[in-house]
Amino acid sequence: MTKIGVMGCGVVSEYGHLPPLRDSKRFDLHALMDPDAARVADYAKRFGVKHAYTESEAFFSSGIEAAAICSPAPVHLENVRGCAAHGLPVLCEKPLAMDAGEAQQIIDTMRAAELPLYVGFCYRFAGCAQTIRRLVRDGAIGQVLSLRLVYNWDCHGKYEQGPDGEWRIYQRRADRMLEGGPMVDCGVHQVDLAQWWLDSPVVRHHGHGAWVDAYEAPDHMWLHLDHACGAHTCVEISYSYGHTTKEKYNEFVYELIGTDGMIRYERGTNLFELRTHQGTERLKHTGEKDFAGMYDAFADALLHGKPGDLCTGEEAQRVTDIARTATEQVIRERATKPTPVR
Numbered sequence: 015m016t017k018i019g020v021m022g023c024g025v026v027s028e029y030g031h032l033p034p035l036r037d038s039k040r041f042d043l044h045a046l047m048d049p050d051a052a053r054v055a056d057y058a059k060r061f062g063v064k065h066a067y068t069e070s071e072a073f074f075s076s077g078i079e080a081a082a083i084c085s086p087a088p089v090h091l092e093n094v095r096g097c098a099a100h101g102l103p104v105l106c107e108k109p110l111a112m113d114a115g116e117a118q119q120i121i122d123t124m125r126a127a128e129l130p131l132y133v134g135f136c137y138r139f140a141g142c143a144q145t146i147r148r149l150v151r152d153g154a155i156g157q158v159l160s161l162r163l164v165y166n167w168d169c170h171g172k173y174e175q176g177p178d179g180e181w182r183i184y185q186r187r188a189d190r191m192l193e194g195g196p197m198v199d200c201g202v203h204q205v206d207l208a209q210w211w212l213d214s215p216v217v218r219h220h221g222h223g224a225w226v227d228a229y230e231a232p233d234h235m236w237l238h239l240d241h242a243c244g245a246h247t248c249v250e251i252s253y254s255y256g257h258t259t260k261e262k263y264n265e266f267v268y269e270l271i272g273t274d275g276m277i278r279y280e281r282g283t284n285l286f287e288l289r290t291h292q293g294t295e296r297l298k299h300t301g302e303k304d305f306a307g308m309y310d311a312f313a314d315a316l317l318h319g320k321p322g323d324l325c326t327g328e329e330a331q332r333v334t335d336i337a338r339t340a341t342e343q344v345i346r347e348r349a350t351k352p353t354p355v356r
């Protein structure tokens with residue numbers, strides 16, 4: 015078993031990383047690190063982890079053989095540098111960094127240390143995403159030429175109710191909007207899936223946006239992607255889909271059109287099917303993320319020295335770059351759009 019340590023005890027650690035690591039037969043969840051002493055102690059107790067640290071040096075010297083970085087993006091570089099100095103392979107949460115220059119420093123640091131760097135693109139490991147990849151590769155719907163990936167939600171809403179009963183801005187959603195908005199935060203997964211399913215890089219992209227909310231980044235965005243193979247993908251992402259409504263909407267769809275059929279996945283209705291001239295095949299419906307599958311792949315990668323289905327640092331950075339440059343292009347072009355009368 016590989017002794018692994020996790021840096022950052024926040025939301026994604028709690029629901030995504032720590033449960034599969036606690037239950038893993040291939041990793042020994044050995045150490046946690048978070049500057050928040052109360053939080054790291056609480057997580058260590060709940061997930062049965064022997065070593066809990068608020069200082070990274072003690073964490074790096076605890077005997078771990080690999081690290082998962084689940085801290086906020088602005089501290090990823092500092093944490094990766096520590097891992098590289100201690101010879102630790104890294105699985106880092108997306109985005110690698112807040113800008114392309116810093117992301118490249120992360121990639122270069124790990125390359126110089128001759129250590130593997132993978133990024134937490136956990137959607138690839140969901141059963142539905144794996145099935146789509148296999149069907150596309152097997153030619154089940156012929157040549158795939160059109161894809162639509164939709165994730166419209168409210169990012170937990172614009173407001174939250176405080177302990178005093180007063181409604182206030184929900185800071186977590188506000189922070190995601192200030193960091194670049196939904197395409198940079200969530201849409202990177204969809205851009206990555208489209209390229210990975212098709213095995214074909216994006217060669218040209220163009221975004222469109224709407225500003226239901228008052229941030230610089232658009233809170234509802236469409237991103238059009240042309241792939242080298244000739245296929246076209248449209249990614250639609252929203253953080254304002256019912257963001258001020260009491261009852262919520264949620265739309266999560268994958269749709270692939272090929273010369274010989276279609277594949278359609280809807281998260282909310284349990285629909286997942288393959289339609290061809292022979293008829294309709296119902297496919298096994300799953301959730302859209304799978305952290306346990308990602309850690310299995312990480313264990314394989316450490317064993318065989320090959321990424322398998324894991325997203326490498328370079329791939330992750332290309333995807334983030336597409337999402338960021340498209341968002342910047344949409345913000346630039348906003349000046350030429352008609353201003354809504356409010």
Ligand SMILES: NC(=O)c1ccc[n+]([C@@H]2O[C@H](COP(=O)([O-])OP(=O)(O)OC[C@H]3O[C@@H](n4cnc5c(N)ncnc54)[C@H](O)[C@@H]3O)[C@@H](O)[C@H]2O)c1
Nearest residue numbers: 021022023024025026048050084085086087089107108109
């Ligand atoms: N792959 C996914 O589906 C997915 C989902 C959610 C978040 N994320 C990504 O995961 C990362 C963390 O997101 P989150 O929502 O869990 O954030 P969070 O704010 O809930 O948690 C971050 C934690 O990191 C800790 N931290 C701060 N500085 C640190 C440091 N120097 N070293 C170690 N820990 C430090 C904080 O105290 C906090 O406990 C982000 O990059 C985010 O984009 C990915």
